[in-house]
Amino acid sequence: MKQRTFRRFFASLATMFSLVVLATSASESAHASGWMYPQAYWTVNSSNLHVWGKGYVRDYACGLKDCADGSNHYVQAGRLSGAYKSNATRASSAMKFTGAALSVSVSASGASAGFSSYNDACQHGWWDGSAYWVSVDFGTAVICKSSTWGWVSTMHTSVTGASRFGSSWSVRSADAYKQVGA
Numbered sequence: 001m002k003q004r005t006f007r008r009f010f011a012s013l014a015t016m017f018s019l020v021v022l023a024t025s026a027s028e029s030a031h032a033s034g035w036m037y038p039q040a041y042w043t044v045n046s047s048n049l050h051v052w053g054k055g056y057v058r059d060y061a062c063g064l065k066d067c068a069d070g071s072n073h074y075v076q077a078g079r080l081s082g083a084y085k086s087n088a089t090r091a092s093s094a095m096k097f098t099g100a101a102l103s104v105s106v107s108a109s110g111a112s113a114g115f116s117s118y119n120d121a122c123q124h125g126w127w128d129g130s131a132y133w134v135s136v137d138f139g140t141a142v143i144c145k146s147s148t149w150g151w152v153s154t155m156h157t158s159v160t161g162a163s164r165f166g167s168s169w170s171v172r173s174a175d176a177y178k179q180v181g182a
């Protein structure tokens with residue numbers, strides 16, 4: 001009797017181990033990564049303006065959780081051409097995750113860059129540039145991290161550019177996203 005119970009126990013243990021290995025490999029193959037390039041073009045006072053950015057998302061398993069990182073962030077805004085020059089230019093940006101029961105935080109490298117996390121996003125206020133151009137490049141640094149016992153669905157990279165002509169600002173925003181999970 002003891003030998004049969006012993007065999008059943010090891011058979012159950014082997015079956016559970018096999019299921020965990022299969023679930024882990026299936027889960028890892030479902031994870032996706034990719035680039036986002038939000039951009040907007042507009043014209044004010046015969047000046048052609050634009051805001052452009054990029055971000056990279058990497059979705060991966062971290063233990064039993066689903067995790068995703070936002071990195072390689074770059075944003076630029078300004079006047080491309082035109083007769084009238086702006087007298088100030090600025091840009092801001094955010095990285096946002098969607099999914100179930102998310103925990104979002106600024107990474108150590110992002111914290112020193114002035115990003116803050118709120119709900120499901122890491123965001124930065126305005127960067128001020130020259131009269132007609134601003135650009136900010138974080139290289140390959142991870143800015144924003146997300147983890148959940150549920151799943152991460154998408155990551156959005158959004159950028160906002162603003163140019164001032166006289167006393168009024170002309171502002172445009174753009175958003176791009178990458179689907180990474182369910």
